Amino acid sequence: MSRNRLGLGHGNFVNNLRSNAVRELDRRNVEEEKTVDVEGATVNKVEKIHWYIKDNAKLHHTAKFDQIHDPTNPKPVLRRGQTFYVAIRLKDRDFDLEVDLYIPACAPVGVWRLSIRSGLQDRSQGRIMDVYNDDTDLYILFNPWCKDDLVYMEGEADREEYVMNDKGKVYVGAYRTPRGRPWAFGQFDDVVLPVACYILELSRHPHSERGNPVQVVRAVSAGVNNIDEEGILVGRWDGEYSDGTAPFKWTGSVRILEEYVKNGFTPVRYGQCWVFSALATTICRALGIPCRSVTNFVSAHDTNSSLTIDKFFDKDGNEIEGGPDGDNWDSVWNFHVWNDVWMARPDLPPGYGGWQAIDSTPQEESDHKMQCGPASLEAIRRGDISLGFDCPFVFAEVNADVMHWVEDENSDWGYSRMKIKKYQIGRLVLTRAPGEEDDYGESDQLSLLESYKNPEGSAAERLAIHNAIRGSRRAQQYYEYNKDVTEDVTFDLTEIDKTFSDEPRTISAALTARSVFYTGVHHSIIKKAEGKLTLDPQTEQDVALTIDYDEYWKHLQEHCMIKIYAICRVQETGQTWTDEDDFQVEKPKLNITAPESIERGEECSLDFSFENPLDETLTECQLSIDGSGLLRPKEINIGESVGPKAEFSYSFVFRPRIHGKRKVIVNFNSKQLFEISGSKSIEVLKPSV
Known part of the structure; x- marks a missing residue:
C-alpha cells in the first residue's frame, strides 16, 4: 500500500484526499446552517x-428581441451598467417586495441565472440561510448607452445604425462600380442570442474575460468561421457548392443560423x-457591440x-508561382x-x-487560430503596426505597395525590383451611411477611406508606410532592393500608351482577358492577343482587345469579374512593364x-420581375x-423556366410579423x-382594432 502511494499514483491519491476533505467540510457546514436555529427565529x-x-x-x-415576446417562455434581455426591477413573493409571510438590482458595467455578457439568498439579519438569532434559484435564463448584454461601459457610443443616430438596425447593405463588386x-x-430574431452565447463558449475564454469587448470580438471573429472550433460557417471560393448553398444565394443571417442549430450545430456550407462579415455584424449587434x-x-x-x-517573373516575363522561396502566395x-x-x-x-x-474570414492564423x-x-492609419491584434495584416490590406520582381543574375538575391506601385491597394473603403436607405441605387454609401489611411501621395501617407516598415524585418528587406533600368517609355492600361524616347522603340505586347473569382484567383482564359509594334520617337499607339458576348459568358463566375492583364517589353532597353485592371459585367x-x-398580420402580396x-x-x-420582422427566411423553387429575353414574374403572399x-x-x-x-421597404402598422 505504501509503495503504491509513493509511486505513480501518489499525486492522484493526494488530490483525492484534498477534494474529499473540502467536500465533507462544505457538506457539514451547510447541514449545520440548516439545523441551527433559535426558537421563534x-x-x-x-x-x-x-x-x-x-x-x-x-x-x-432590448424590446425588439424575440425572447422578450415569447408567449410560452419569455426571457429577460438586459444590458449591463444599469438597474432592472423584479418583484419577490415570499412564502411564509404575507409580504411581497419590489427591488431594483444593478448590473455592473463590467459584468461578463452571456446567459445568467438569478439566485436569492434569504436569512436572519441578526446572526446571533441563528444562521439559517435559504437559497432560491430561479430557472429563467437571463441574457446580459453590452450597453452602448452607458458611459461606464467600454462600448459606449455617444451619438443616438450611430447607436440606431450600428446596434439597433437589423437590415442594411454589404458592398461588393469593383471599386469603380x-x-x-x-x-x-436579423439580430433580434429568436435564434441569434443563443448562438451568440454558444460561440463564446466555443472560444473557451474564461467567463471572467467575457466582460472585455476586446476578447469577446476576437472570439466572435473565430467563432463565425468553422476552422478551429466548429463555428457557424464553412468558407469556399472555388465555385463548387453542390453539397451546400452557394454563398451568393444567402440574403440574411437568420436562415444560416437556423440551419446551424437545426443540424446540431454543424457548420453550414458555404x-x-x-x-x-454579415454574420459577424449580426452577432456583435445582438451582444450590444456597435x-x-x-x-x-x-x-x-x-x-x-x-x-x-x-509578384515574381522570370527573364521571359512569366510569373513564378510562390516566389523564389515558395512561401509567397x-x-x-x-x-x-x-x-x-x-x-x-x-x-x-x-x-x-x-x-x-x-x-x-479564415485567411491567416493569429495566435494559432483563424481569428x-x-x-x-487609428493605429492602422498611422502605421503603428506594433500595437498588436493583427495590425500588420490589416495595414497591408489597405496600404501595401505592390512590387514586381524579375530574375537578375547580377543581384545578390537573384531578383531585382522592376516596378513598385504605391497607390494600387485600398482604392475605396465603404460602409452604409447611418440613417440612409436607398432600395434602388447607391446613394446610401459612406466612404471610410480616410479612417484607414491618409490621402495617397501625401507626406502623412508615406510616413505611415515608413513607420510600418520599421516594425517589420521582412518589409525592410523588400524595400532595400532597387533597380537601375532606363525607363523612357511610359505605359498606362486605362489610357493611351505613350513614348517619350528620342529613338524608335520595338515593343512586344501581350493582352490577356481572364475570368476571375473576386479573390483574384484565375478561373479561365477568355481571350489572348500577342504581337510586336514599332513606335517612332514622340508617338503613341493604342492596343485593344475586343471580347464578344459568346466568348466571355460561359467563363463567368459569381460576381462576373473579368481581369485584363498587359505585359510589354522594350527590345532596345530591356524595360519591362506589367499592369492589370478589372471590370464587372452588369446584371x-x-x-x-x-x-x-x-x-x-394582414395578408400582403409581393410581385417580383425582371427581363432575362x-x-x-x-x-x-x-x-x-x-426580411427581419416580416417573415421567416424562405427559399422557393420555381417550377417554370424563363425563356430567352423573356420576362420573369412571380407573386408571393405572407403576413408581416412585427410592426x-x-x-x-x-x-x-x-x-x-x-x-x-x-429590396423594398414596407411600413408595418399596428392593427387598428
Missing part, C-alpha cells in the same frame, strides 16, 4: 419572482467574406508579413469585407480607441412591387426571400444567371 423563504420582462426591456433598449448588396442582419460591415476595394492579402504584395482581391467594432481601448495608448477592425483583430483603425435588377404600408438578358433559357430557378419599418430582400438564382437581387 425563522427565515422567510422566496416562493416566486416576477421579472417585469417587457417593462425592463423598454428601459434597456461598387454595389450595395441588401442583407437582413460562405465567403461578405457572408462572414458594429458595421466594411468593404475594402482592391484589397491586399499579404501572406509572408512583408507589408507588400509581391500574395494576392489582390477585387474586394474584401470585414467589420469595424466600436470600443474604448484602455489596453492601448490614449487615442487608439473607437473603431477597431475584426475579420471573420483577426480588434486592430485599432439586371430585380423589381419588387409591394404596398408602401400594411397592418401587422440572355439568349438562352433560364432553368432551375430559385428565389431566396428574407415598424421593415425591408424585404429577395435574390433570384438559376443555373445560367444568378444573384439578381432587389
Whole structure:
C-alpha cells in the first residue's frame, strides 16, 4: 500500500484526499446552517419572482428581441451598467417586495441565472440561510448607452445604425462600380442570442474575460468561421457548392443560423467574406457591440508579413508561382469585407480607441487560430503596426505597395525590383451611411477611406508606410532592393500608351482577358492577343482587345469579374512593364412591387420581375426571400423556366410579423444567371382594432 502511494499514483491519491476533505467540510457546514436555529427565529423563504420582462426591456433598449415576446417562455434581455426591477413573493409571510438590482458595467455578457439568498439579519438569532434559484435564463448584454461601459457610443443616430438596425447593405463588386448588396442582419430574431452565447463558449475564454469587448470580438471573429472550433460557417471560393448553398444565394443571417442549430450545430456550407462579415455584424449587434460591415476595394492579402504584395517573373516575363522561396502566395482581391467594432481601448495608448477592425474570414492564423483583430483603425492609419491584434495584416490590406520582381543574375538575391506601385491597394473603403436607405441605387454609401489611411501621395501617407516598415524585418528587406533600368517609355492600361524616347522603340505586347473569382484567383482564359509594334520617337499607339458576348459568358463566375492583364517589353532597353485592371459585367435588377404600408398580420402580396438578358433559357430557378420582422427566411423553387429575353414574374403572399419599418430582400438564382437581387421597404402598422 505504501509503495503504491509513493509511486505513480501518489499525486492522484493526494488530490483525492484534498477534494474529499473540502467536500465533507462544505457538506457539514451547510447541514449545520440548516439545523441551527433559535426558537421563534425563522427565515422567510422566496416562493416566486416576477421579472417585469417587457417593462425592463423598454428601459434597456432590448424590446425588439424575440425572447422578450415569447408567449410560452419569455426571457429577460438586459444590458449591463444599469438597474432592472423584479418583484419577490415570499412564502411564509404575507409580504411581497419590489427591488431594483444593478448590473455592473463590467459584468461578463452571456446567459445568467438569478439566485436569492434569504436569512436572519441578526446572526446571533441563528444562521439559517435559504437559497432560491430561479430557472429563467437571463441574457446580459453590452450597453452602448452607458458611459461606464467600454462600448459606449455617444451619438443616438450611430447607436440606431450600428446596434439597433437589423437590415442594411454589404458592398461588393469593383471599386469603380461598387454595389450595395441588401442583407437582413436579423439580430433580434429568436435564434441569434443563443448562438451568440454558444460561440463564446466555443472560444473557451474564461467567463471572467467575457466582460472585455476586446476578447469577446476576437472570439466572435473565430467563432463565425468553422476552422478551429466548429463555428457557424464553412468558407469556399472555388465555385463548387453542390453539397451546400452557394454563398451568393444567402440574403440574411437568420436562415444560416437556423440551419446551424437545426443540424446540431454543424457548420453550414458555404460562405465567403461578405457572408462572414454579415454574420459577424449580426452577432456583435445582438451582444450590444456597435458594429458595421466594411468593404475594402482592391484589397491586399499579404501572406509572408512583408507589408507588400509581391509578384515574381522570370527573364521571359512569366510569373513564378510562390516566389523564389515558395512561401509567397500574395494576392489582390477585387474586394474584401470585414467589420469595424466600436470600443474604448484602455489596453492601448490614449487615442487608439473607437473603431477597431475584426475579420471573420479564415485567411491567416493569429495566435494559432483563424481569428483577426480588434486592430485599432487609428493605429492602422498611422502605421503603428506594433500595437498588436493583427495590425500588420490589416495595414497591408489597405496600404501595401505592390512590387514586381524579375530574375537578375547580377543581384545578390537573384531578383531585382522592376516596378513598385504605391497607390494600387485600398482604392475605396465603404460602409452604409447611418440613417440612409436607398432600395434602388447607391446613394446610401459612406466612404471610410480616410479612417484607414491618409490621402495617397501625401507626406502623412508615406510616413505611415515608413513607420510600418520599421516594425517589420521582412518589409525592410523588400524595400532595400532597387533597380537601375532606363525607363523612357511610359505605359498606362486605362489610357493611351505613350513614348517619350528620342529613338524608335520595338515593343512586344501581350493582352490577356481572364475570368476571375473576386479573390483574384484565375478561373479561365477568355481571350489572348500577342504581337510586336514599332513606335517612332514622340508617338503613341493604342492596343485593344475586343471580347464578344459568346466568348466571355460561359467563363463567368459569381460576381462576373473579368481581369485584363498587359505585359510589354522594350527590345532596345530591356524595360519591362506589367499592369492589370478589372471590370464587372452588369446584371439586371430585380423589381419588387409591394404596398408602401400594411397592418401587422394582414395578408400582403409581393410581385417580383425582371427581363432575362440572355439568349438562352433560364432553368432551375430559385428565389431566396428574407426580411427581419416580416417573415421567416424562405427559399422557393420555381417550377417554370424563363425563356430567352423573356420576362420573369412571380407573386408571393405572407403576413408581416412585427410592426415598424421593415425591408424585404429577395435574390433570384438559376443555373445560367444568378444573384439578381432587389429590396423594398414596407411600413408595418399596428392593427387598428
